[in-house]
Amino acid sequence: MMAKKVLHSLTLNGEEVEVASVAGATLLETLREDLRVLSSKRGCNQGVCGACTVLLDGKPVRACLTLTARCEGHAVQTMEGMNGDHVMATLQRHMVESGGVQCGFCTGGVLISARELLESDPSPSRETVKTALSGNICRCTGYRTIVDAVCGAAEELSQ
Amino acid sequence: MSLDQPEPTFVGGTVGKSVAKPDNLEKVQGRAEYIADLYRPGMLHGAILASPHPHARIRGYDLTEAMQAPGVVAIVTGDDVGEGRMGAFIKDEHAIAKGKVLYVGEPVAAVAARTEEEARHACRLIKVDYEELPPVLSPEDGLAEDAPILHEHLADYIKVFDAGSEGNLCSRTELSEGDVDAAWAECDVIVEDEYTTQAQAHVSMEPCGALADVDATGRVTLWSANQSVFRVQANVCESLGLPMSKLRSLTPRVGAGFGNKMEPHIQPITVALAMKAKRPVKLILTREEDFEMVRARHPYRVRMKTGAKSDGTLVARECEVLVDCGAFADDSPGVLGYSLLMCGGPYRIPNMKATGRLVYTNKLRFGAFRGFGNPQVLFAGEQQIDQIGEKLGLDPFAIRRKNMLGEGDQWFVGPRIGSNGLGQCLDAVERASRGPRADGARRNFGLSVTAHISGLLGTGAIVRMLEDGTISLNTGATDIGQGSDTVLAQICAEELKLPFDQVAVASPDTDGSPYNWGTTASRVTYTTGRAVKAAAKKVVDQAMDHAAEMLECDVEDLELREGGRIGRRGSNTDVTFAQISGRAHWAVGGPLVGSETLVFDEPTHDPKRAIALGLPFPRIGVFSFAALGVDVDVDDTSGQVTVHEAWSAADVGRAINPRLVEVQLHGGFVQGLGYSLYEEMVWDGARLANPSLMDYKVPTARDVPDAIHTFIIEDPDPTGPFGAKGAGEIGLNAAPGAIANAVANATGARHAQLPLTGERVLAGMLNSAKART
Numbered sequence: 030m031m032a033k034k035v036l037h038s039l040t041l042n043g044e045e046v047e048v049a050s051v052a053g054a055t056l057l058e059t060l061r062e063d064l065r066v067l068s069s070k071r072g073c074n075q076g077v078c079g080a081c082t083v084l085l086d087g088k089p090v091r092a093c094l095t096l097t098a099r100c101e102g103h104a105v106q107t108m109e110g111m112n113g114d115h116v117m118a119t120l121q122r123h124m125v126e127s128g129g130v131q132c133g134f135c136t137g138g139v140l141i142s143a144r145e146l147l148e149s150d151p152s153p154s155r156e157t158v159k160t161a162l163s164g165n166i167c168r169c170t171g172y173r174t175i176v177d178a179v180c181g182a183a184e185e186l187s188q
Numbered sequence: 189m190s191l192d193q194p195e196p197t198f199v200g201g202t203v204g205k206s207v208a209k210p211d212n213l214e215k216v217q218g219r220a221e222y223i224a225d226l227y228r229p230g231m232l233h234g235a236i237l238a239s240p241h242p243h244a245r246i247r248g249y250d251l252t253e254a255m256q257a258p259g260v261v262a263i264v265t266g267d268d269v270g271e272g273r274m275g276a277f278i279k280d281e282h283a284i285a286k287g288k289v290l291y292v293g294e295p296v297a298a299v300a301a302r303t304e305e306e307a308r309h310a311c312r313l314i315k316v317d318y319e320e321l322p323p324v325l326s327p328e329d330g331l332a333e334d335a336p337i338l339h340e341h342l343a344d345y346i347k348v349f350d351a352g353s354e355g356n357l358c359s360r361t362e363l364s365e366g367d368v369d370a371a372w373a374e375c376d377v378i379v380e381d382e383y384t385t386q387a388q389a390h391v392s393m394e395p396c397g398a399l400a401d402v403d404a405t406g407r408v409t410l411w412s413a414n415q416s417v418f419r420v421q422a423n424v425c426e427s428l429g430l431p432m433s434k435l436r437s438l439t440p441r442v443g444a445g446f447g448n449k450m451e452p453h454i455q456p457i458t459v460a461l462a463m464k465a466k467r468p469v470k471l472i473l474t475r476e477e478d479f480e481m482v483r484a485r486h487p488y489r490v491r492m493k494t495g496a497k498s499d500g501t502l503v504a505r506e507c508e509v510l511v512d513c514g515a516f517a518d519d520s521p522g523v524l525g526y527s528l529l530m531c532g533g534p535y536r537i538p539n540m541k542a543t544g545r546l547v548y549t550n551k552l553r554f555g556a557f558r559g560f561g562n563p564q565v566l567f568a569g570e571q572q573i574d575q576i577g578e579k580l581g582l583d584p585f586a587i588r589r590k591n592m593l594g595e596g597d598q599w600f601v602g603p604r605i606g607s608n609g610l611g612q613c614l615d616a617v618e619r620a621s622r623g624p625r626a627d628g629a630r631r632n633f634g635l636s637v638t639a640h641i642s643g644l645l646g647t648g649a650i651v652r653m654l655e656d657g658t659i660s661l662n663t664g665a666t667d668i669g670q671g672s673d674t675v676l677a678q679i680c681a682e683e684l685k686l687p688f689d690q691v692a693v694a695s696p697d698t699d700g701s702p703y704n705w706g707t708t709a710s711r712v713t714y715t716t717g718r719a720v721k722a723a724a725k726k727v728v729d730q731a732m733d734h735a736a737e738m739l740e741c742d743v744e745d746l747e748l749r750e751g752g753r754i755g756r757r758g759s760n761t762d763v764t765f766a767q768i769s770g771r772a773h774w775a776v777g778g779p780l781v782g783s784e785t786l787v788f789d790e791p792t793h794d795p796k797r798a799i800a801l802g803l804p805f806p807r808i809g810v811f812s813f814a815a816l817g818v819d820v821d822v823d824d825t826s827g828q829v830t831v832h833e834a835w836s837a838a839d840v841g842r843a844i845n846p847r848l849v850e851v852q853l854h855g856g857f858v859q860g861l862g863y864s865l866y867e868e869m870v871w872d873g874a875r876l877a878n879p880s881l882m883d884y885k886v887p888t889a890r891d892v893p894d895a896i897h898t899f900i901i902e903d904p905d906p907t908g909p910f911g912a913k914g915a916g917e918i919g920l921n922a923a924p925g926a927i928a929n930a931v932a933n934a935t936g937a938r939h940a941q942l943p944l945t946g947e948r949v950l951a952g953m954l955n956s957a958k959a960r961t
Contacts, residue, residue, distance in 0.1 A: 067225040068218025072393050073475040077881040108218030121216040125208050128847045132669025133215030134393040134443030159889040168393050169444050169669055170851055171858035172889040173896050
């Protein structure tokens with residue numbers, strides 16, 4: 030046992046990092062256990078719930094399904110690295126105000142998926158928002174207030 | 189600040205305003221710390237070996253190979269825990285399997301190692317010598333004469349009520365009023381059927397977890413995902429034989445609960461590991477383990493019969509339930525008793541009889557889940573109300589209005605009904621919805637009503653005025669994301685006439701917080717809110733005494749002003765909370781502290797009107813009410829049901845924070861929608877066949893109607909804080925009844941089995957088409 034550790038270099042939230050992770054480690058394990066970057070959550074470890082969503086080269090991926098080796102030389106962004114992102118800040122503010130945040134465990138993943146949507150479609154319909162968020166399970170809100178928040182942010186950003 | 193209606197009126201202050209929860213900020217920034225995010229110096233990781241058998245005697249363990257595995261520091265088995273047993277109603281559960289295993293997935297050993305991976309690896313090297321026993325896989329089998337017995341020493345277990353336990357019968361409850369047997373003769377119309385409901389998984393997005401540390405004196409500090417730090421403390425101490433003073437229970441942010449985190453999960457095992465390893469141990473369940481090891485909503489069999497006169501007046505109802513308990517009693521006796529108490533619905537039915545049996549089976553424990561036995565009996569009862577209405581030509585609103593309980597009435601068995609806004613709830617839904625289409629249109633409407641209690645058990649609050657006149661509020665109530673910290677701070681701020689942001693809420697801590705039974709049963713706003721308001725009032729009174737001395741006048745001449753000032757009536761002269769608190773801290777009287785502790789003490793049972801046997805909760809009450817209407821579409825070729833629109837109206841007494849009430853109604857409805865249409869835990873023999881989010885479907889954003897209209901009805905309860913009652917469960921309760929009624933209106937077929945899958949609904953449509961030809 031005690032799988033051998035492998036050294037990986039990647040860009041995390043804009044900084045070059047070197048990290049030793051066990052061979053075959055997922056990005057979620059590397060982030061949480063080796064780097065203590067904790068905003069990405071283990072909700073299912075199976076790619077279904079979306080609570081671990083992060084950006085890999087600017088695109089949302091499931092950290093639990095992404096091997097750390099795959100991130101070698103690539104850029105990973107987590108919620109910790111999104112301070113100062115105008116779209117994210119707007120989304121966050123609308124989520125805080127709309128009631129779209131309850132327990133908060135899914136919230137980071139929801140926001141990262143929503144940001145990706147607004148990058149590609151600045152004025153999405155409610156149906157489009159629901160489709161874009163269908164890979165992020167929320168058990169608390171019933172989604173209504175989350176969709177309100179994303180639509181509200183889109184409207185504000187498009188003005 | 190409703191999404192669909194103008195903001196409810198309120199008079200000044202914070203109560204009635206949709207204040208955003210302060211914890212939202214750290215949550216959107218990814219900075220909130222849940223149990224898995226906590227680390228301690230020298231911390232080990234735990235993992236659990238689960239039983240592969242549903243029922244087996246443990247003859248012994250061989251830990252040799254596992255102890256030699258890399259990174260392993262300690263292993264705990266049933267041999268490491270004493271004879272202590274825990275349980276809210278019947279103390280039948282060890283910290284970890286001891287002597288026997290009772291379900292597939294039951295923790296049988298646990299390892300603490302340097303990494304989670306090493307701990308899991310070592311678990312696989314543990315050898316357990318089992319003698320397999322025949323399992324009991326259904327309540328019916330459990331009651332058979334020659335059934336294998338799960339708990340051979342059931343008679344010796346500590347029970348907190350007259351459970352009537354025997355063999356595999358965990359508990360039984362019998363409630364009656366009037367004379368049901370004689371009443372059937374008075375009825376012009378009678379409907380009767382037998383209903384079955386499935387097991388539902390809570391699926392809090394955060395799986396259960398715990399982190400325990402032991403100090404130099406042997407005292408334990410325990411953080412865990414929980415709904416009550418006090419129930420965690422009691423359960424760990426009972427099962428491990430620790431004095432309660434030797435364990436401090438704390439909470440990080442909790443990633444939702446829905447009942448799953450109220451009673452113990454793996455906290456006792458984590459503590460046992462930390463005590464043996466003499467190092468901090470963190471144990472976080474995988475999603476699969478969370479499905480298999482913790483608890484779920486009870487499968488029910490409900491036989492129900494309801495009778496009415498030809499004018500629609502309800503005369504009698506009889507309800508008999510058979511409930512799958514799973515391997516341990518947990519909250520099940522309470523769920524059984526509560527479902528019987530609620531089985532008449534919010535109606536005046538003079539003759540009622542409700543009986544139920546709860547039977548141990550070799551499955552994971554079933555326990556508390558939002559609704560607490562209410563959705564199961566409502567699924568039956570609310571369909572029967574519609575059926576009686578159909579037979580008599582009364583629409584669903586009319587028959588419910590004709591029979592609903594009013595203010596001053598007593599609920600079945602005896603609880604007092606305070607405020608009752610059910611009529612207004614029905615009005616709101618009727619006005620906004622389109623109601624049923626008589627032509628059997630595939631898009632059709634269904635209605636259900638419900639009530640739920642919010643007053644029970646012990647709680648407290650400590651309100652301290654800090655030196656600068658701002659406030660620290662400590663209640664011991666765990667906020668599981670629903671926003672109780674915010675609501676309780678609003679109540680406190682309102683009573684003190686302070687801005688909301690001048691009240692800080694302490695995180696629950698059994699060392700410093702007053703007792704709180706838990707965040708469960710829709711009780712925190714009402715029950716804890718009462719304590720908060722009373723404690724804040726005591727601080728106001730103390731501040732008044734100081735102000736009278738400082739302003740050299742009588743207390744009667746003083747008034748509390750907005751923003752932390754006390755002044756003489758009719759003058760501008762006043763003193764600030766900061767001046768008062770400074771004086772109290774440094775010169776006169778001592779720091780201002782208001783403390784309140786209470787236990788809800790209104791009796792459940794009124795012996796003058798009802799007979800009650802095996803009632804597990806002698807003192808509960810205070811009812812919230814709700815009406816739910818849904819429009820569904822049934823697909824002709826697949827039978828698939830889509831909910832297009834929902835109207836949810838709830839009488840919560842007073843909405844302290846209307847937005848948070850609305851989100852409870854949204855979230856409760858969607859969880860109830862999943863329960864009604866597709867969520868189902870399926871067993872393949874003794875093994876749960878779908879313990880993953882890949883195989884167990886919960887609603888996603890695409891599966892829910894965008895149009896969930898909420899209507900907050902405010903009929904203040906005279907005993908509630910600012911009139912408030914509970915809001916946590918009423919949004920879910922009515923979903924299965926409303927959806928089943930809509931499906932019946934759309935297809936002409938009644939359904940007695942949940943969930944209403946496409947396959948079942950299609951079969952119903954084919955049968956009803958056949959019946960017509």
